[in-house]
Amino acid sequence: MEPRHARYPFFASAREAVRASGVDLAALVADGDDAVDRGRERVERALTEGTVEPEDAGAWDTRDELLSYPIARILVSLLDSHAAVEKYAQAEAATAYRRFTEDLDRARDDGARREPARVDRDALLREFDLAGAVRIEDPKPGQVAGRWLWLDVGAYLSYVDPDWGDDWRLVNRELVDGEVRTEREELYRLLREAVEDRVAEGLPFEGVGEELADELETEISDLRDLLADRSVAADLDVVAPEYFPPCIAKLLGRAQGGDELDPHERFSLLAFLAGLNLDAEEAVALSGLDPELVADRFAYLRDDSGAQYPPPSCRTLGEYGICGNEDNHRSVAPHPLEYYSRKLREADEVVDWRERTDSDAGDAAA
Ligand code: SF4
Structure with a gap:
């Protein structure tokens, strides 16, 4: 060596x-x-x-x-x-x-x-x-x-x-x-x-033995938390609600249905939408939330330089009681945006919600 x-x-x-x-x-x-x-x-x-x-x-x-x-x-x-x-x-x-x-x-x-x-x-x-x-x-x-x-x-x-x-x-x-x-x-x-x-090249590789994975469990858990705090927000600008993770899909469905979200729930939903580079008007059109409230929250989520307040990680959503980590969902990705990014990569064809016609909407709902 x-x-x-x-x-x-x-x-x-x-x-x-x-x-x-x-x-x-x-x-x-x-x-x-x-x-x-x-x-x-x-x-x-x-x-x-x-x-x-x-x-x-x-x-x-x-x-x-x-x-x-x-x-x-x-x-x-x-x-x-x-x-x-x-x-x-x-x-x-x-x-x-x-x-x-x-x-x-x-x-x-x-x-x-x-x-x-x-x-x-x-x-x-x-x-x-x-x-x-x-x-x-x-x-x-x-x-x-x-x-x-x-x-x-x-x-x-x-x-x-x-x-x-x-x-x-x-x-x-x-x-x-x-x-x-x-x-x-x-x-x-x-x-x-x-x-x-x-x-x-070759990363991530498969076939790391189970024993080795168990030995490195603490390191992996710490690194996952670090990764979650530095999310993939900047790379995402496609809006396709059918690929949202369950936590966000549930919040969005409740907002659209006129349910009142508590402050943590509202913040989590809007921070996620802002992370997809939706503007306030688009977030209102998608969620049905009050326009004044959304404009106010979006002003807070983005500073003057355009920097983005990161949406909460899965762990934080767990602490808010929004996610119960059903089916060990967190092992898929440590952050809702990363989960969403994965789903988009796996999808055959994605039409941005902002560009959909009525027939696209019908297809997506089917
Ligand atoms: S594990 Fe993360 S992405 Fe999955 S439902 Fe919970 S908070 Fe959402």
Whole structure:
């Protein structure tokens, strides 16, 4: 196990080092090994801070650091949540990005002097099969050497994200003989994406043994609560009441039927609807609640910057007496929005309630 493996545990050589060491991860968990604590910290910081850097770097050695990566993958798999996988992979990629940009900048400054834990550009490109896909442009007079390069268009398209904006669209790039002119920092951004894909690959995996899952029950329960408090609200803007979780469907049905909801019930329903990016008028049309009350609550749920007060988690809804966790519903997802997000992903076709015609409404009711 080498320091570079600990710094980049998703590299193929690092995974091989874990395999070759013959370490039994189940035994580590059963023994309460330090690597398990570090693995939990890895996931916890990914969910709460968007990084997997340790709080105290001196607390862990190379072995703990490297073995914490497969442990973290087990924990994320047991969380069995799309949001957890996404946040975890993004955090591993953000941390790797900070590390490799530091390594590459340092390599440029220090020339040939190499430190074993650090990675150089060739090794990084090889790791993602990009060694033959990048060609450094000869600098023009007055240009910094290595700032511009040409990247194979296939490699470029594999990692570029359509959400990054117009500057990344091929029509706005120099494209010559199947190569895209790219700045060094842009290549780093693409490599960050490659890391994220690598980390997310195969997650969540199935087949974590029952015994191992039982041993990690406390860690999983704590991580679920953390995840619930950082819900998937921002990703959801489809309104399809037939996929609402039972707690919200019940509250909505009662509101529509003219039942008076108590303050907790009203808050839970409106916070959920606001979490779907409904505006106050739409929430009134859907729920039948008093327009003045809804406008007032929505003003409170969203601040001036548009930030959203998070809807209550399943645990909080349990404390309000709104959810009795019937059929162990909470094991499906720790947050009503996450439950809803899952149902939407499983659905074949979803028509937004705001775009429905009368015949859609009839179909949905049938
Ligand atoms: S477990 Fe959560 S999503 Fe399911 S009914 Fe209860 S509060 Fe709603």
